[in-house]
Amino acid sequence: MKSFMLTIAVLLLVSNPFNAQELKSPNGLLAMQFLLESDGTPTYKLSYKNKVVIKQSRLGLELKNDKKSLLNDFIVSNTETVTFDETWQPVWGEVKTIRNYYNELAVTLTQNETDRIVVIRFRMFNEGLGFRYEFPTQKNLVYFVIKEEKTQFAMTGNHTAFWIPGDYDSQEYDYTKSKLSEISGEFDEAVTDNASQEQFSKTGVQTALMMKTSEGLYINLHEAALINYACMHLNLDDENMVFESWLTPDANGDKGYIQAPSNSPWRTIIVSDDAREILASKMTLNLNDPCTIEDTSWIKPIKYIGVWWEMITGKSSWAYTDELPAVKLGITDFSKVVPNGKHAANTTHVKEYIDFASKHGFDAVLVEGWNEGWEDWFGKSKDYVFDFVTPYPDFDVEAIHTYAQSKGVKMIMHHETSGSVRNYERHMDKAYQFMNDHGYDAVKSGYVGNILPRGEHHYSQWIVNHYQYAVEKAADYKIMVNAHEAIRPTGISRTYPNLIGNESARGTEFQAFGGSKPNHVTVLPFTRLIGGPMDYTPGIFEMDISNFSPNNNSHVNSTIANQLALYVTMYSPLQMAADLPEHYEQFMDAFQFIKDVAIDWDNSIYLEAEPGDYLTVARKEKGASNWFVGNVNGNETRTSKITFDFLEKGKTYMATMYADAKDAHYKTNPQAYIIKTKKVTSKSKLSQISVPGGGFAISIVEIK
Structure with missing residues (x-):
């Protein structure tokens, strides 16, 4: 089942190479501005509800053994805008159907002297922005070696971050919560032994990077559709609060061998003032190509x-x-x-x-x-x-x-x-x-x-x-x-x-x-x-x-x-x-x-969420009326308060809850739990204590 809407507009801008371009999300809450600096360096800026999320940040790639890198001296030679809207069904997933709805701006850049062409494609979803570099077929840019990608993410302040050390070989770290300015000071303590690891900087971190601003805005930086390209890490200039991409090198120290036509992975920025919307986002999936396997009947959860x-x-x-x-x-x-x-x-x-x-x-x-x-x-x-x-x-x-x-x-x-x-x-x-x-x-x-x-x-x-x-x-x-x-x-x-x-x-x-x-x-x-x-x-x-x-x-x-x-x-x-x-x-x-x-779902609803503290999720079993709820708690005792309004109105269900006992604790009494049953409807409410390192799980079965 698929439906889509596609509109295209083409603008020739050779006469005005510094002309700023704006792209908004379908709901209008997110806005991106693209412009060239006076030396022809491409930049972008991102705002959410009229507040800047990513300050003006540079884009481009530094090339190896090349007289001129893909960093500056560009003019805008063409732009195209697209609105796209479709609904697709994953083979398995958190939901039965996924909406892929975005506005797109493709900016074609031509470099003076070299006549090389690079397209920067931006896709704006209601929850965030994705962009990538594209290298179309051309005479003057065929084979090249990336020395470093220079994509920037300029932060607006000293945000709180949940991070693990930037590492070429391992993601197997506990997360550290700190201010961005504190990463370098806590880096050594955040590094723990592993079978294979190599860190590159005391301010280097991995994606997906989760942050929260002092104003309560949640920002997530990651990448999508990593194909034939090195994995991106982020290196922080902690004086100016600017992240810059840092690709994983090969055995020669090179960051990527590219043959046009080709493109980079998408660089993604998910933004919301509600942590639940970060979790519910399907933007990363939507930035990948549709399924290439014709018969998926053999793929089973x-x-x-x-x-x-x-x-x-x-x-x-x-x-x-x-x-x-x-x-x-x-x-x-x-x-x-x-x-x-x-x-x-x-x-x-x-x-x-x-x-x-x-x-x-x-x-x-x-x-x-x-x-x-x-x-x-x-x-x-x-x-x-x-x-x-x-x-x-x-x-x-x-x-x-x-x-x-x-x-x-x-x-x-x-x-x-x-x-x-x-x-x-x-x-x-x-x-x-x-x-x-x-x-x-x-x-x-x-x-x-x-x-x-x-x-x-x-x-x-x-x-x-x-x-x-x-x-x-x-x-x-x-x-x-x-x-x-x-x-x-x-x-x-x-x-x-x-x-x-x-x-x-x-x-x-x-x-x-x-x-x-x-x-x-x-x-x-x-x-x-x-x-x-x-x-x-x-x-x-x-x-x-x-x-x-x-x-x-x-x-x-x-x-x-x-x-x-x-x-x-x-x-x-x-x-x-x-x-x-x-x-x-x-x-x-x-x-x-x-x-x-269950392990496959028709619907998933994030009821409560705060990174590092708690998470409560309700999911509906695929092809059935059963629901399951899970809550995991962090370091402090907390009372979770939820309603069951996700249940179908007019129906009664039997809920079986598995919860921490009053004296439970992850360290001293981890096996203490209680099980209780209760009839619930869409009007029912729950107040339940979760202990440190604890939580609860509920199975909800319709009474027929």
Whole structure:
């Protein structure tokens, strides 16, 4: 179902090269002014409700080994304006339909002396602005190398920001809340160890960057449709409060190799005086191309469990043996080594997970550590590390396939690359065909450690292209992809909806590596989730990890009620019940919510929101009348007050609430919760206390 309106106006402005152009949002609340400075430097300014949000900011690109960069000495040779309005249906998502409604201004710039042409295309939505650089086919600009993109975002003041360090390889940080002027002073403390990381500046931060002004305005900076280009970070001039784009370099230090015709990703600015509107925005998706997969019937949301948390916490092992100093695939004979007795991916144990999934209605089971090579997979700069098809002696691929089929459960493949992307591409067709042959229609890929080829970064252009190649190749085999440690999403799941999930942020696994801040999950929806869903792997019920993994003293900084709420607040069509089955057996009444909660939605309504403090979301199950509500709370006890006016009028529903007990606390009493039921209608109201690191979850079923 699609409808659209398209109008075009063309203006020739050669006679007036400094002529300012204005573009407004369809509702008129946002306004952008484009103009050339006296030296021909392109600039823009953004206002919201007649107040400046982004001060006059420069645009352009610095080129390598070129006498003249694409920075100045331009004239405006043409402009085009467009109004576009359509409605489209995502394959999966937070809502059944999405409106794509914007006004567009395309400014064609011609550079004096070189006659090079650059188009800067602006799209203004009701919630924000997107713009990109376009390089049309031309004689004087064909191949060029980007030394740096010089896009600026000039702030109007010393805003409060929720940020993580700018890093070429990792997004797995806790968020820091500070004034912009305080970033440099808090930078070192914000950096925590990771498998691979490289920061570039003490004032460098990553997108999506969430900010709040002293006047209560919310601003989000990010990018959309990152294709064949390096990932953008932001570097702050903290004297003038101006962010400038900072692209991820390749092994040579170059920021991008471009061949025209081509274009950059969209640079996005989402603005509102209501935090809920930031979360509800679909602008990032709308700036991506429509779905290119003709038949999407094989792409299905998944609720799964997995052989994973027990290895993350140290209870079990990915490796089959402890007696080998090194492994060479095709040479090492694992049938002749002594097993370590801790290898979790064995046939008997995996069948236990399959039984649990079948009994409780889960779609699939993920198994990590099933394939040869885990003995020396990490930190060795090893090219031929895995072949993705050879199982350990104790993992019977055929038997697992047959058993899972008999139980009505799918299996999820795991491909850890150890950062060796050339090796993964070398084996990719064979690995995907192996999945087809054995009934795996989804893969969790991983890129832990430094990238090979050596010197490349996780977010450089060449590696960004690799991630895209993997998704497109997977589509050829009708395989869904859940990429971990890859580039943060930028809405590409609209074009390739088989990209059903990403990690690309500090997920639940870090609760086993020393813990995350209790308000972490109140920030992620404003930052990481702006670009697409996250495989956050929630559902942890045993918070004291030493109770089952004695050598690990980490603590999960969350209550059980908070963990339940994450299935609603952390949107994803791929949701894992991440804890061990035996821990769910201890709290089956709370586990019921995980079994019941939907993973695909007709509608989503953000009821309350404040980054870093709290979030309450209501979602309607796709194709059903059921609703689910989730609330996650930050560092302080808070009373949530909501109404149920999202329910259909005239109908009565049974609401089952899973909430923090009065004495619950994420640190001292995380497993204290209450369950209560109550009939509700669209006129009902709720006042509910959430403790630090806590929250509540509600399932709402129509009484027929």
